[in-house]
Amino acid sequence: MNILLENGLVYQAGQLQQLDILIIDDKIAALGQDLAELGIDLQKRIDLTGKLVTPGLVDVHVHYREPGFTYKETIKTGSQAAAHGGFTTVCAMPNLDPVPDNPAQLQKIQARNVADGVVHIKQYASITLGRQGEKIADFKALKAAGAFAISDDGSGIQTAGTMYLAMKQAAACGIPLVEHTEDNSLLFGGVMNEGERATELKLPGMLGLSESSQLARDLILAQQTGVHYHACHLSTKESVALVRWAKAQGIHVTCEVAPHHLLLADCDIPADDAMYKMNPPLRSKEDQQALIAGLLDGTIDMIATDHAPHSEDEKQGSMCEASFGITGSETAFSLLYTHFVKTGIFKLEQLLDWMSAAPVQKFQIEDAGFILPGKTADIAVFNLNDEFELKEEDYLSKGTNTPFTGTKAYGETVMTLVAGEIVYQKED
Template sequence: MDLLLENGLVYQAGQLQKMDLLIKDGKIAAFGHELGMFLSDIKKFDLTGKLVSPGLVDVHVHYREPGFTYKETIKTGSQAAAHGGFTTVCAMANLDPVPDTPDKLAKVIEKNKKDGVVNIKQYAAITEGLKSEKINDLLALKAAGAFAFSNDGSGVQTAGTMYQAMKLAASLDMPLVEHIEDNSLLYGGVMNEGERAHELKLPGMLGLSESSQLARDLILAQKTGVHYHACHLSTKESVELMRLAKSKGINVTCEVAPHHLLLSDEDIPKDDAYFKMNPPLRDKEDKKALLKGLLDGTIDMIATDHAPHSHDEKIGGMCQASFGITGSETAFTLLYTHFVKTGKMSLEQLLDKMSVEPAKAFKISDAGQLLIGKPADIVVFDLNQEYELKEEDYLSKGTNTPFTGEKVYGKTIMTFVNGKCVYQRED
């Protein structure tokens, strides 16, 4: 059945306007005013006072299937994405088996299509088994449907391997997406190296492990011409390096995760594994630099790095627990509450960084904007009613986030993928 979304505040072509949106055969058919006067046999939704946005785009999620389905499945991960307003997500390759051959990749892609309730793009691994030695057959992986190449979860440690992988990816016109981390500079750290780590008597992680490898990769990207995308920037030095690279015309993009924008290591109240993620929460100056970089365009987009874990993997202290934090269901609402409602950024800026810009950077032509003839991938938010983030409301298997219990605005009301409602709030 065709659908009419009436009286919403619609974000379209860079502007917020009160109007109707018609969905016909799964696609956006028309924008206008009082369209219902001319239509019959159609399902109508009165969205007065609600925001109607392009479905959000997340280029960085971990769905754990195959291999780790006790943490998350494709079904639960994609349901969580829909709950958070995301209609297109890009799933990382740190699975078991790793999708490092065409056959393994094809099986994951088939499962994504079968079980996913949102559009799922699948990364293929850069190297065999996510090690730093043997580069995979990237041409065959592209032919098998790879969205891009990434070893996220493991930085490529060998410069020669990275250089050759970049050359191959560039020749295939494919993005190379990197978890930037020099393992030789980690020293067993579990949180940011600094005063708070010393107070909690926990081993620290140097920001240098990120920025030094980023510097290496940016030089290699300049030489090879590859589209290089840096995952989850967390330090002020990384922001400066990225700013310099862009000023020199290097073909680079980057992302920042919501938790790095919202928290610093000073916010860690105790040895609590829900605050353990990689990269770790950095200091206040890093947090300020990340927001500044996001607002001035140095950082292209926001990506959640949704990384669910089981309860058992997150109990006890940081030294024993797994790295990672969930984000699909909390990202928009937290950022809207902390940044838009406080005047630190506009609603348009937030929507751009969570929909338009990621789709543009990765050339995802059917996502990120509301355009006539395009798939009706749409999210409806209630920006006015305050509510509390509760574990029992999460659709992800993972509840590993320190934001549970916060009072926020921007609740998802409905999410549509190809005109089909894949999430609807239960009143």
């Protein structure tokens, strides 16, 4: 299909400029002014005056729950939620049942991703068999089968010896190792950040040390092995400082921060409300400010949602019983734009880079993150001008477990195109 997107404010080559985009079949054919005058036979001509047009957003950390937990989410609903948020490429974690810890199981999930996904879905394989943290999987075979990277996300690797051997193997075959850093021996049954607010709510606290101590171990191991080590969802000021030190040492480390850790601190938790229970938990105001500073100074490379849908029953009642996790695909861009760009803390160009170009460059993802002639037509369109409300009935994910429902925001997704096909369009 030939589509002309006209008069949008296009983010391209690091700049915002009013351009037309000509799409022929699945590719961007041309960028410029007045492209309708080329006389191309068009099936659609869409006026985007006053709208922001960006590369499709890229999220390296989502949970789609299929196979094994489809009552929470499916590949179809998760990818529809991604499209609703302006994401066109996502990377799905392996905490599934069965776990993709061998080529046969990995390829089964990849086939489902292609069949049911409305966006591009890259699949993680696990570091250890069954994600049990003990016997290491065959990374060379998993990479050959198409694994995006390896991770036991949801669980930290508890023994240094296992992590060291995993890093050596990952470095040898050139696959990124992506780690959820958490020392289980330092959790002590916590359900929210250890601190004044946990005491006020009479809830057991989670030490930031459980994250930063294992991250410190891993960074030294990464220095020894030369692996591309990626730290998931940083949440503490100590973690930011450790990554900053590691980068100064030349260690091949990248890292991400989740929107909720930028937007909220533990003091924002109004009550014993399971919608505020996630892992890692919302930390202190000081931690929150360190994460923002880490993004701005380049220590933190990218933003990733950690979209983690759960059923309604799993997020009922006290934090002590509820599941950890928050959804993010459908709310991330609008909330970050509203809270940080409109207030002048971030530039729009920075936010778009952290959510598109940076993950593409750091993970060497092909054919994503940029609007350029010859590239696949993965494009998102946002309305920055009109305020809207985040409503549960508008979510396309099965999971509605977010405390942001009811929030007023700017930056609503108007349209998302994947390979030249409109996969989401806001109803008039």
